[in-house]
Amino acid sequence: xxxxxxxxxxxxxxxxxxxxxxxxxxxxxxxxxxxxxxxxxxxxxxxxxxxxxxxxxxxxxxxxxxxxxxxxxxxxxxxxxxxxxxxxxxxxxxxxxxxxxxxxxxxxxxxxxxxxxxxxxxxxxxxxxxxxxxxxxxxxxxxxxxxxxxxxxxxxxxxxxxxxxxxxxxxxxxxxxxxxxxxxxxxxxxxxxxxxxxxxxxxxxxxxxxxxxxxxxxx
Amino acid sequence: xxxxxxxxxxxxxxxxxxxxxxxxxxxxxxxxxxxxxxxxxxxxxxxxxxxxxxxxxxxxxxxxxxxxxxxxxxxxxxxxxxxxxxxxxxxxxxxxxxxxxxxxxxxxxxxxxxxxxxxxxxxxxxxxxxxxxxxxxxxxxxxxxxxxxxxxxxxxxxxxxxxxxxxxxxxxxxxxxxxxxxxxxxxxxxxxxxxxxxxxxxxxxxxxxxxxxxxxxxx
DNA sequence: GTGTATATCTCGGGG
DNA sequence: CCCCGAGGTATACAC
Numbered sequence: 485x486x487x488x489x490x491x492x493x494x495x496x497x498x499x500x501x502x503x504x505x506x507x508x509x510x511x512x513x514x515x516x517x518x519x520x521x522x523x524x525x526x527x528x529x530x531x532x533x534x535x536x537x538x539x540x541x542x543x544x545x546x547x548x549x550x551x552x553x554x555x556x557x558x559x560x561x562x563x564x565x566x567x568x569x570x571x572x573x574x575x576x577x578x579x580x581x582x583x584x585x586x587x588x589x590x591x592x593x594x595x596x597x598x599x600x601x602x603x604x605x606x607x608x609x610x611x612x613x614x615x616x617x618x619x620x621x622x623x624x625x626x627x628x629x630x631x632x633x634x635x636x637x638x639x640x641x642x643x644x645x646x647x648x649x650x651x652x653x654x655x656x657x658x659x660x661x662x663x664x665x666x667x668x669x670x671x672x673x674x675x676x677x678x679x680x681x682x683x684x685x686x687x688x689x690x691x692x693x694x695x696x697x698x699x700x701x702x703x
Numbered sequence: 704x705x706x707x708x709x710x711x712x713x714x715x716x717x718x719x720x721x722x723x724x725x726x727x728x729x730x731x732x733x734x735x736x737x738x739x740x741x742x743x744x745x746x747x748x749x750x751x752x753x754x755x756x757x758x759x760x761x762x763x764x765x766x767x768x769x770x771x772x773x774x775x776x777x778x779x780x781x782x783x784x785x786x787x788x789x790x791x792x793x794x795x796x797x798x799x800x801x802x803x804x805x806x807x808x809x810x811x812x813x814x815x816x817x818x819x820x821x822x823x824x825x826x827x828x829x830x831x832x833x834x835x836x837x838x839x840x841x842x843x844x845x846x847x848x849x850x851x852x853x854x855x856x857x858x859x860x861x862x863x864x865x866x867x868x869x870x871x872x873x874x875x876x877x878x879x880x881x882x883x884x885x886x887x888x889x890x891x892x893x894x895x896x897x898x899x900x901x902x903x904x905x906x907x908x909x910x911x912x913x914x915x916x917x918x919x920x921x922x
Numbered sequence: 923g924t925g926t927a928t929a930t931c932t933c934g935g936g937g
Numbered sequence: 938c939c940c941c942g943a944g945g946t947a948t949a950c951a952c
Contacts, residue, residue: 485729485743487706489789499930503798508791510704510731517746523794525735526706528752528945533799533930535746555930570708570784572727575742578750581721584943613942642861670924718945748932774945803928826925834951
């Protein structure tokens with residue numbers, strides 16, 4: 485990783501045009517070829533950037549970064565305060581826990597935690613309008629399409645609407661109920677879900693994990 | 704801005720749990736208090752971060768960053784390769800051109816570019832389900848709700864559906880047509896728009912700009 | 923502040 | 938390769 489602290493102005497020409505007036509900034513050049521221009525604020529997002537793969541041409545007082553799509557980032561440097569390079573090696577990568585994927589796994593393992601008597605048919609059930617998180621059968625034989633979110637918002641209800649409308653056209657599945665499951669279901673999503681005739685349910689991640697370990701102990 | 708190149712491991716505990724095994728990385732501490740841990744790849748996004756405002760406690764071989772929500776980032780440092788600080792000052796900020804906002808302005812100025820005889824009623828017409836990009840009247844007196852996107856995708860059609868359904872309940876506006884306008888309308892969006900009874904239209908940004916300058920010359 | 927929509931989103935998975 | 942969905946999304950803007 486090469487770190488250049490410099491007074492510079494920057495121009496990006498690609499999906500849009502963007503210009504940065506002269507100021508002191510950090511120019512970060514990563515080993516994979518991506519370039520980022522950072523100011524001293526504004527969260528982690530750089531002011532300007534170019535993702536790898538890139539071609540970097542270092543001219544006299546001006547660098548030009550070009551990507552295969554023909555987008556360019558032109559950095560005009562007036563003063564270099566520091567220019568260092570560091571060998572960082574390949575990063576072992578981030579280990580995550582707690583995201584929707586894990587919530588989906590937990591609920592797939594114990595659909596009865598969503599609704600009594602619910603049985604899993606298939607996780608990520610494929611349809612022409614996208615994969616349904618969980619396709620289940622209810623105790624009374626009704627098909628239930630379950631949409632899982634960390635936070636249940638309006639777009640989750642829209643997604644569920646598309647799935648249910650599609651599935652309900654299949655005579656082998658009809659009638660199909662929609663069910664929105666989230667750690668937290670926002671008021672607007674509750675209303676829209678109700679209007680669309682869908683049930684919604686809040687679940688607790690830690691409780692589910694506890695139930696999982698209980699299940700593992702019992703069986 | 705403080706730049707620390709160090710061998711470290713990192714733990715985040717907050718909305719999820721995330722762990723970074725020991726490796727050499729860049730720790731970027733910005734003047735506004737945000738912290739970002741960068742590896743030597745992976746676009747501009749850091750492996751781990753904490754947005755401002757934060758409280759940073761530098762302990763012996765371990766830093767703890769805490770935010771008001773109680774989330775923590777713990778950086779365990781085993782070896783410091785470099786630790787520098789730079790005064791960058793306040794950045795003058797990025798000047799952009801070409802985003803949806805400008806497309807909206809251009810189309811508001813020349814709705815006839817979307818459809819012959821179309822007249823603007825109001826830009827950002829407010830409804831209970833969000834603002835409609837352009838509310839127009841067609842030549843035959845029909846109300847037309849226009850949703851503008853850079854790329855027309857399925858969620859744009861969903862948005863338009865909500866607007867049209869809402870507007871169509873107003874006797875002064877009924878009947879209301881929906882119209883999706885984008886630089887590029889994706890196949891799935893075309894299908895869904897057609898199914899919902901909406902027209903869609905692709906427009907060229909540069910052509911619109913050209914028409915604008917022509918208009919300015921003529922009038 | 924909440925809610926809504928955008929982003930040069932980034933990132934990962936599946937066909 | 939594109940398409941689609943999720944994100945600790947971040948960010949701006951309106952109510």
